[in-house]
Amino acid sequence: MAQKPSIPKGTRDFGQQETAERNYIFDTIRSVFKTYGFAQIETPSMENLSTLLGKYGEEGDKLLFRILNSGDAFASADFSKPLTPQVCEKGLRYDLTVPFARYVVQHQNDLVFPFKRFQIQPVWRADRPQKGRYREFYQCDVDAIGSNSLLCELELIQIIDKVFEKLGVNVLVKINNRKVLTGLAEICGFPDKVVDITVAIDKLDKIGLDAVKEEMLQKGLTPEAVALLEPVLLLEGDSAAKLARMREIMGASPTGLKGLDELEELFELIAAAGVRTKTEIDLSLARGLNYYTGAIFEVKALDFQIGSICGGGRYDNLTGIFGLPNMSGVGVSFGADRIYDVLKGLDKFPKDLRSSTTLLFANMGAAEAGYILPVAAALRSEGIAVEIYPDSVKLKKQFDYADRKAIPFLSICGETEMASGQINIKNLSTGLQQSFSKDDLPGILAFLK
Amino acid sequence: MAQKPSIPKGTRDFGQQETAERNYIFDTIRSVFKTYGFAQIETPSMENLSTLLGKYGEEGDKLLFRILNSGDAFASADFSKPLTPQVCEKGLRYDLTVPFARYVVQHQNDLVFPFKRFQIQPVWRADRPQKGRYREFYQCDVDAIGSNSLLCELELIQIIDKVFEKLGVNVLVKINNRKVLTGLAEICGFPDKVVDITVAIDKLDKIGLDAVKEEMLQKGLTPEAVALLEPVLLLEGDSAAKLARMREIMGASPTGLKGLDELEELFELIAAAGVRTKTEIDLSLARGLNYYTGAIFEVKALDFQIGSICGGGRYDNLTGIFGLPNMSGVGVSFGADRIYDVLKGLDKFPKDLRSSTTLLFANMGAAEAGYILPVAAALRSEGIAVEIYPDSVKLKKQFDYADRKAIPFLSICGETEMASGQINIKNLSTGLQQSFSKDDLPGILAFLK
Numbered sequence: 001m002a003q004k005p006s007i008p009k010g011t012r013d014f015g016q017q018e019t020a021e022r023n024y025i026f027d028t029i030r031s032v033f034k035t036y037g038f039a040q041i042e043t044p045s046m047e048n049l050s051t052l053l054g055k056y057g058e059e060g061d062k063l064l065f066r067i068l069n070s071g072d073a074f075a076s077a078d079f080s081k082p083l084t085p086q087v088c089e090k091g092l093r094y095d096l097t098v099p100f101a102r103y104v105v106q107h108q109n110d111l112v113f114p115f116k117r118f119q120i121q122p123v124w125r126a127d128r129p130q131k132g133r134y135r136e137f138y139q140c141d142v143d144a145i146g147s148n149s150l151l152c153e154l155e156l157i158q159i160i161d162k163v164f165e166k167l168g169v170n171v172l173v174k175i176n177n178r179k180v181l182t183g184l185a186e187i188c189g190f191p192d193k194v195v196d197i198t199v200a201i202d203k204l205d206k207i208g209l210d211a212v213k214e215e216m217l218q219k220g221l222t223p224e225a226v227a228l229l230e231p232v233l234l235l236e237g238d239s240a241a242k243l244a245r246m247r248e249i250m251g252a253s254p255t256g257l258k259g260l261d262e263l264e265e266l267f268e269l270i271a272a273a274g275v276r277t278k279t280e281i282d283l284s285l286a287r288g289l290n291y292y293t294g295a296i297f298e299v300k301a302l303d304f305q306i307g308s309i310c311g312g313g314r315y316d317n318l319t320g321i322f323g324l325p326n327m328s329g330v331g332v333s334f335g336a337d338r339i340y341d342v343l344k345g346l347d348k349f350p351k352d353l354r355s356s357t358t359l360l361f362a363n364m365g366a367a368e369a370g371y372i373l374p375v376a377a378a379l380r381s382e383g384i385a386v387e388i389y390p391d392s393v394k395l396k397k398q399f400d401y402a403d404r405k406a407i408p409f410l411s412i413c414g415e416t417e418m419a420s421g422q423i424n425i426k427n428l429s430t431g432l433q434q435s436f437s438k439d440d441l442p443g444i445l446a447f448l449k
Numbered sequence: 450m451a452q453k454p455s456i457p458k459g460t461r462d463f464g465q466q467e468t469a470e471r472n473y474i475f476d477t478i479r480s481v482f483k484t485y486g487f488a489q490i491e492t493p494s495m496e497n498l499s500t501l502l503g504k505y506g507e508e509g510d511k512l513l514f515r516i517l518n519s520g521d522a523f524a525s526a527d528f529s530k531p532l533t534p535q536v537c538e539k540g541l542r543y544d545l546t547v548p549f550a551r552y553v554v555q556h557q558n559d560l561v562f563p564f565k566r567f568q569i570q571p572v573w574r575a576d577r578p579q580k581g582r583y584r585e586f587y588q589c590d591v592d593a594i595g596s597n598s599l600l601c602e603l604e605l606i607q608i609i610d611k612v613f614e615k616l617g618v619n620v621l622v623k624i625n626n627r628k629v630l631t632g633l634a635e636i637c638g639f640p641d642k643v644v645d646i647t648v649a650i651d652k653l654d655k656i657g658l659d660a661v662k663e664e665m666l667q668k669g670l671t672p673e674a675v676a677l678l679e680p681v682l683l684l685e686g687d688s689a690a691k692l693a694r695m696r697e698i699m700g701a702s703p704t705g706l707k708g709l710d711e712l713e714e715l716f717e718l719i720a721a722a723g724v725r726t727k728t729e730i731d732l733s734l735a736r737g738l739n740y741y742t743g744a745i746f747e748v749k750a751l752d753f754q755i756g757s758i759c760g761g762g763r764y765d766n767l768t769g770i771f772g773l774p775n776m777s778g779v780g781v782s783f784g785a786d787r788i789y790d791v792l793k794g795l796d797k798f799p800k801d802l803r804s805s806t807t808l809l810f811a812n813m814g815a816a817e818a819g820y821i822l823p824v825a826a827a828l829r830s831e832g833i834a835v836e837i838y839p840d841s842v843k844l845k846k847q848f849d850y851a852d853r854k855a856i857p858f859l860s861i862c863g864e865t866e867m868a869s870g871q872i873n874i875k876n877l878s879t880g881l882q883q884s885f886s887k888d889d890l891p892g893i894l895a896f897l898k
Contacts, residue, residue: 005500005551005771008539011493013552015559016566019489035829037806037836040468044460044585045494045541045571046514051454065495068515068537070575088517090457092494102454103462110464112853114839117465122494126519136493149839151818158826273822322454357486369600373722377607380484387486390563390598404561 010127010135020353022138025167025339026120029140032162033118036155038142041117043099045124046090053091055098055321063125065092065135092124096141096333097318104145105322113146134337143331145318150262152330153295153314154269160299160310160332161277167339168348170302171309174282177263178292178313180246181283183256184232187249188225195290197221201233202286209233232283239267239281246283262294291315297332301342309338355406356385358448359425362398362412363389371418372411375438382445402428409448459576459584469802471587474616474788475569478589481611482567485604487591490566492548494573495539502540504547504770512574514541514584541573545590545782546767553594554771562595583786592780594767599711601779602744602763603718609748609759609781610726616788617797619751620758623731626712627741627762629695630732632705633681636698637674644739646670650682651735658682681732688716688730695732711743740764746781750791758787804855805834807897808874811847811861812838820867821860824887831894851877858897 007013014022030040046067053061067090093099096119104115120140127133142159144152157173164171181201185194196219200212207215212233216226232249235242243264250256263281270279285298294314301309312332319327343349359379361372369388376386387407389398395412402410411425417435425447426433436443456462463471479489495516502510516539542548545568553564569589576582591608593601606622613620630650634643645668649661656664661682665675681698684691692713699705712730719728734747743763750758761781768776792798808828810821818837825835836856838847844861851859860874866884874896875882885892 005555006497007493007500007551007555008495008497011495013493013556014491015556016488016490019491022491023489031832034805035832035834037809037834039465039805040472041465042463042468042471044456044462045573046457046460046585048455048457051456062519065519066517067541068517070511070514092516102456106454106456107462107464112850116836124494136495144839147839149812151812151837151839154822155837158829162829269819269822272819273826356483356488360486363598363600370718370721373603373718377722380607380611383480383484385484385486387565388600388604390593390596390600401561401563 008135010129010133012134012136016356017354020356021343021349022336022340024349024353025336025343026138026140028166029163029334030118030120032159032166033142035162036116036159038116038118038144041103041119042121043093043096043103043119045092045122047093047099047102049089049091051102052094052098056094060094063127064094065124065126067091093121094125095123096121096139097331100141100143101318102322104327105319105324108324114144114152115146116142116144118142132337132341138336140334140336141331142333143329145327145329145331148328150266150269150295153266154273156297156312156330156332157266157270157275157277157279158273160297161275163310163334164299165276167343169304169339169342169346171277172300172302173277173279174285174298174300175263175266175279176282176285176296177259178294178296179255179259179262180250181259181286183250183253183259184229186253186256187251188221188228190221190225193219193221197229198286201284204233204284235281235283239263239279242281242283243267259294266295287311287313291318293317293328295330304342304345306338306342306345308335309342310334355408357387357405357407358384359386359409359411360398360402360405360407361386361388362395362410363392364412364414365392368413368415368418371438372413372423375423375444378441379444379448382441384445384448457584459578459582461583461585465805466803469805470792470798471785471789473798473802474785474792475587475589477615478612478783479567479569481608481615482591484611485565485608487565487567487593490552490568491570492542492545492552492568494541494571496542496548496551498538498540500551501543501547505543509543512576513543514573514575516540542570543574544572545570545588546780549590549592550767551771553776554768554773557773563593563601564595565591565593567591581786581790587785589783589785590780591782592778594776594778594780597777599715599718599744602715603722605746605761605779605781606715606719606724606726606728607722609746610724612783613748614725616792618753618788618791618795620726621749621751622726622728623734623747623749624712624715624728625731625734625745626708627743627745628704628708628711629699630708630735632699632702632708633678635702635705636700637670637677639670639674642668642670646678647735650733653682653733684730684732688712688728691730691732692716708743715744736760736762740767742766742777744779748781753791753794755787755791755794757784758791759783804857806836806854806856807833808835808858808860809847809851809854809856810835810837811844811859812841813861813863814841817862817864817867820887821862821872824872824893827890828893828897831890833894833897 052064066088069087122136122138124136181198182194185191185197200215204212213226246260285296287296292313293316296313297311298308299310310332314330316328376388379386408428409425410428417424421438422435423438424435434447501513515537518536571585571587573585630647631643634640634646649664653661662675695709734745736745741762742765745762746760747757748759759781763779765777825837828835857877858874859877866873870887871884872887873884
């Protein structure tokens with residue numbers, strides 16, 4: 001008996017409609033990246049395990065999909081023989097960041113710095129599949145590496161601004177600075193606890209102020225230190241007000257003050273560049289990753305309940321792990337799956353994505369098909385998507401085909417049309433029907449617009 | 450010490466230039482597919498091993514990249530424990546054909562038949578890496594399934610015609626029909642040896658007539674049978690002449706005659722549709738795969754020495770393995786890597802793929818950057834790729850950046866330009882320099898064209 005086909009848990013088939021919608025997101029993001037001079041690169045799906053292991057923490061190592069070198073190891077189904085590390089040297093990429101770092105170091109002599117690249121490719125994680133969490137999903141990463149300039153941060157915010165303007169989604173860009181977090185750890189007297197403090201602050205939205213304070217105490221902070229940090233968690237007002245209040249608190253930490261300077265300059269640049277999207281300082285924004293050293297970004301959809309749909313920040317030592325130190329860079333990653341959910345939820349996908357075909361010629365027989373072929377070819381050369389129904393079957397079946405595929409125009413050319421050299425086309429939504437000389441390409445094109 | 454980064458053998462990084470060139474190929478192919486009403490779908494990179502195994506022969510099974518269920522199995526590096534089949538249930542897809550068959554069967558109730566889909570995705574094979582053979586490479590497959598009509602074959606030839614016209618490559622489309630091959634096996638008295646005969650004929654170009662005859666004898670054909678087949682291998686003249694000669698030989702085989710009818714009708718359709726590309730019957734064309742049942746196609750570049758750059762054919766039972774019999778379909782696959790080599794070898798890539806950026810604003814300091822920002826934003830909104838050099842460093846370094854990135858236009862706006870509200874732009878290839886009011890967007894756009 002034939003097997004019932006299925007796909008692995010946590011993976012997805014994308015049908016025609018979803019693929020068109022996903023491509024709309026990718027194309028929009030790509031077109032904006034390009035106007036800022038970012039160039040697309042692609043790296044292999046599989047990386048050496050030595051490249052991947054140890055970069056994502058112990059938990060991450062477990063979530064790597066490892067690949068056997070070839071089917072040989074399993075071909076004989078001899079599962080009694082132990083496998084050696086030599087038969088499993090590769091893994092599927094877990095994100096686009098580590099491959100990017102590897103790429104920059106490996107090709108450093110061929111690259112022009114500052115190097116501005118983007119990458120839109122799938123990544124794989126052996127995560128427990130659940131709603132909204134997949135084992136294969138796309139990331140859209142954009143990074144500029146090799147410059148400390150805050151103009152790089154600005155560009156990313158401008159890109160976020162333009163992408164979501166084009167997609168028709170209202171968003172808020174939250175901005176923080178890791179140096180400010182470091183400064184906070186310093187002024188409260190626990191400079192070595194910046195990670196603990198950061199992790200605790202990160203949970204403010206989820207577990208609330210009291211639980212965050214409790215967690216800080218558990219991590220070894222004194223009640224005095226926690227009291228010193230508390231007003232920072234309760235900051236209010238606009239960015240200027242927050243910055244001013246922070247300057248008072250941060251007096252004793254040069255790093256913290258540097259972070260505040262960076263935030264201030266970035267907000268000035270945002271104003272100068274005419275960024276449309278709302279931006280705000282959010283000191284509770286820390287993100288999980290430890291490698292951010294300056295700006296930290298997170299983008300929230302304003303009219304739809306979902307986690308962050310884009311995020312990133314500045315890092316100073318991403319390429320150090322591969323032997324190229326002191327390469328400062330900044331980047332963000334757009335979450336295609338969540339953006340998809342937002343556009344779907346807010347009904348923001350363009351309507352014309354629905355059908356891939358503009359005009360269907362019904363099939364009335366071999367002679368009629370021969371009559372139609374040159375007209376169809378001419379329309380296709382003009383970029384119009386045209387189908388000829390392949391089989392000369394009942395018209396009912398052919399209408400059904402047009403209907404189910406949401407094809408907006410139908411042409412039925414039979415003996416009459418052939419005899420008079422005409423092409424008859426019907427707009428299926430308005431019911432309007434019109435005849436054209438088969439050579440009247442401009443007329444037909446105008447009708448199909 | 451930091452590890453020296455590298456990528457797995459047989460895989461590739463694609464830098465900015467190669468990615469742009471590859472996207473040019475994919476975009477060209479995609480745009481043609483769409484004008485014929487084919488819709489894009491995507492399937493997961495990993496399929497269940499039960500879907501993949503046994504579909505590519507014993508050799509193919511060995512070339513499947515198998516994926517361990519999670520890193521857990523290897524995380525503890527306990528290689529003394531034997532692995533069980535339960536920890537390795539998935540493999541990377543080997544081609545786009547089997548996943549397509551699986552997709553059609555799994556989603557048959559949601560699809561509109563005839564189902565016209567295309568798919569442009571990477572596939573993986575644990576092949577021995579060598580020049581021109583990779584372990585990860587893209588396939589571009591287009592198929593129409595659920596119709597017997599030869600209009601489907603015609604459309605694929607029209608698509609081939611248009612794709613290579615757009616890419617500027619002269620090609621020859623070789624056409625055969627599997628029913629004709631079956632007929633040959635029947636008339637020479639060895640109907641059960643059609644595969645052996647097909648495989649032998651397939652080698653004609655490589656090993657020559659005598660070796661093919663020798664191979665047929667070794668496979669059990671009688672000298673009389675081989676003598677009967679010999680004139681078929683030596684057919685000359687145009688398609689009409691070949692068809693006429695074949696009809697004489699094929700008299701006794703209804704299947705063979707049906708194949709000749711199909712060939713004849715297809716050539717009539719090709720003429721009626723005005724296909725520009727040269728098409729010819731090639732009875733030595735058999736291709737490796739056993740599942741073709743009707744038309745077989747192969748495309749050769751005429752001005753560049755390389756294997757086939759596109760090929761395919763009609764199959765009647767692709768979905769049968771997954772429980773959906775009697776689904777006839779026809780498809781071809783474009784070989785992106787070989788097409789890339791052809792375009793590179795013939796210097797056919799458009800020149801404007803080279804740079805991703807049209808205009809670079811030199812960075813003369815913070816105030817000047819602030820002056821430029823709104824102009825840059827306005828140009829980007831018009832779709833122009835604009836960069837502002839992020840750091841205010843020596844102009845020599847900034848010029849170098851423009852030069853190495855082949856950016857065609859450079860703007861240096863200093864105090865003078867700021868004072869007079871001007872934007873100064875230089876065409877770096879002609880040396881022509883011009884000043885514009887900073888609000889004269891149309892003027893600037895015209896200069897950048």
